[in-house]
Amino acid sequence: MQRRQFLKYSLSSVMLAGVIRTAQGDEPVPTSVPDLLAQSDFISGNSLRDLPILKNESNAKGEFIGTLTASECQKQFTSNTPPTTCQAYNDVLPGPLIELEAGMKVRITFVNNLGSPSTIHWHGLPVPSDQDGGPDDPVAPGASKIYQFQLPERISGSYWYHPHPLEGSAQQIATGLAGPIIIRDPQETLAHLKESHWVISDLRLDPKGAIPAHNYADWVDGREGEFVLLNGQYQPTLTLNSAQRVRIWNMCSARYLNLSLPGCQIIQVGSDGGLMEKALPAQNDILLAPGERMEVLITGNSGKFTLNLLPYNRYPMMSKPPQTAQELAQVTFEKTAAPAALSTALRAIEPLPEGTNVLRAVMSEKMGDIMKNKGGTPPRAFLINGKDFNLTRMDLHSEVGKVDHWQIINATTMDHPFHIHGGSFQVIQRVWRGQKTTPPCLAWKDTVNLQPGETVHVLMLQDKPGMRMFHCHIIEHEELGMMGNLMVV
Numbered sequence: 001m002q003r004r005q006f007l008k009y010s011l012s013s014v015m016l017a018g019v020i021r022t023a024q025g026d027e028p029v030p031t032s033v034p035d036l037l038a039q040s041d042f043i044s045g046n047s048l049r050d051l052p053i054l055k056n057e058s059n060a061k062g063e064f065i066g067t068l069t070a071s072e073c074q075k076q077f078t079s080n081t082p083p084t085t086c087q088a089y090n091d092v093l094p095g096p097l098i099e100l101e102a103g104m105k106v107r108i109t110f111v112n113n114l115g116s117p118s119t120i121h122w123h124g125l126p127v128p129s130d131q132d133g134g135p136d137d138p139v140a141p142g143a144s145k146i147y148q149f150q151l152p153e154r155i156s157g158s159y160w161y162h163p164h165p166l167e168g169s170a171q172q173i174a175t176g177l178a179g180p181i182i183i184r185d186p187q188e189t190l191a192h193l194k195e196s197h198w199v200i201s202d203l204r205l206d207p208k209g210a211i212p213a214h215n216y217a218d219w220v221d222g223r224e225g226e227f228v229l230l231n232g233q234y235q236p237t238l239t240l241n242s243a244q245r246v247r248i249w250n251m252c253s254a255r256y257l258n259l260s261l262p263g264c265q266i267i268q269v270g271s272d273g274g275l276m277e278k279a280l281p282a283q284n285d286i287l288l289a290p291g292e293r294m295e296v297l298i299t300g301n302s303g304k305f306t307l308n309l310l311p312y313n314r315y316p317m318m319s320k321p322p323q324t325a326q327e328l329a330q331v332t333f334e335k336t337a338a339p340a341a342l343s344t345a346l347r348a349i350e351p352l353p354e355g356t357n358v359l360r361a362v363m364s365e366k367m368g369d370i371m372k373n374k375g376g377t378p379p380r381a382f383l384i385n386g387k388d389f390n391l392t393r394m395d396l397h398s399e400v401g402k403v404d405h406w407q408i409i410n411a412t413t414m415d416h417p418f419h420i421h422g423g424s425f426q427v428i429q430r431v432w433r434g435q436k437t438t439p440p441c442l443a444w445k446d447t448v449n450l451q452p453g454e455t456v457h458v459l460m461l462q463d464k465p466g467m468r469m470f471h472c473h474i475i476e477h478e479e480l481g482m483m484g485n486l487m488v489v
Helices: 003-016 019-024 169-174 216-221 367-372 475-479
Strands: 063-075 084-089 098-101 105-112 121-123 144-150 157-162 179-184 195-203 227-230 237-241 245-250 257-260 264-271 285-288 293-300 303-310 326-334 357-365 382-384 396-398 403-410 416-420 425-432 435-437 447-450 455-461 466-472 483-488
Touching: 063 098, 157 245, 157 264, 157 293, 169 475, 179 195, 179 245, 216 475, 227 326, 245 257, 264 285, 285 293, 357 396, 357 416, 382 466, 403 416, 403 447, 416 455, 447 455, 466 475
Parallel strands: 063 105, 098 179, 195 245, 237 326, 357 403, 396 483
Antiparallel strands: 063 084, 105 144, 121 157, 157 179, 195 227, 245 293, 257 285, 257 303, 264 293, 303 326, 357 382, 403 455, 416 447, 416 466, 425 435, 425 455, 466 483
């Protein structure tokens, strides 16, 4: 490792020791959820807004130049409280949609007007390691950084961007810092369809309309805001038809999205990294873990229906699992002819060869430390391969151009979504309760959920050198140690 890199990593590790104290101050961490805003006080029932779009400042073909500024802003979510102080990109929630095309050269200036260090991580994109926005490269308050990268010629899908500093990621995302990315390939089979975009996040507000600090259960279980928002709105209304391509992002810190539209069925056509090999059979509900994305079509008879968030038990340690469904939106659905492409292959995906480099990542937790510290400073008790995160330590190693066979093991008592930086991977096998299963078709993923006791095998090829992160994508767990470094040479 170069001396300059070592010094940078060492300085960041010193900062890490104060992560929870810096985020929470010296006051004891609350042990219970504070009083919450009444559901009836949250503004609801408005028509779903289109996502704001980040302006391309370039007129050159094949080039995107833009600016993202992170700062505090005021948003009026309620009917009877002062505006809520949030943190947002370009003063919009969610952050502006970045629309790109395969092969584009991208140059985005990030301006940090927050009071703490931040970064922009391009979740799922195969960018150079020094442009990945990881915790090793913080942008100081008042400073800026230009992120530059070129997209591959054959890439498409629904991606996103969010902060990934060494400290403060959980607070920054909980207060609004996240935004969507779409990369389009004009040659793909569903490129002609009109689209509907669903960015799903959650928010906690107290009776005065303020966003309260994390409590102890938030740190241990991962924070779930009680108000689930669609494109930054609470329980909006929308229109939809069966010829529309729906892109869904789970931008929640810890909430699992078990989505259902009673009266209709959902056909999955895409995953994190764009279209899959083929459309899956129609389902009554779909599940997205934190960080995951999905592309779907809706089928059913015309009518008015409720988009619901069904209960999903991810086995939290401190909180009660959800018991009832929540309304996300009111949908007016029109039955039209389904796209003919659904009866054919959607995309040719070449299977990766069996990996010659086996990488093992075992997620575990120190239950004793978690329970005995209740009410105090949340412990760094979430581990990978028996260790909490250390920025100066290289945990695993890989080589450019060689396929890695990842064995990801969840040895904890709750679900964990696992994310690997540097691009996309192919899930080849799951092992749970003695049963081995394989995916119904090939798909490109960058985040995969693991239930307690489950093992997932994935194949991934890193095509650029440098340090990459791998971690649980429950943001609080990432910040409390469930993260590691992969050095690619």
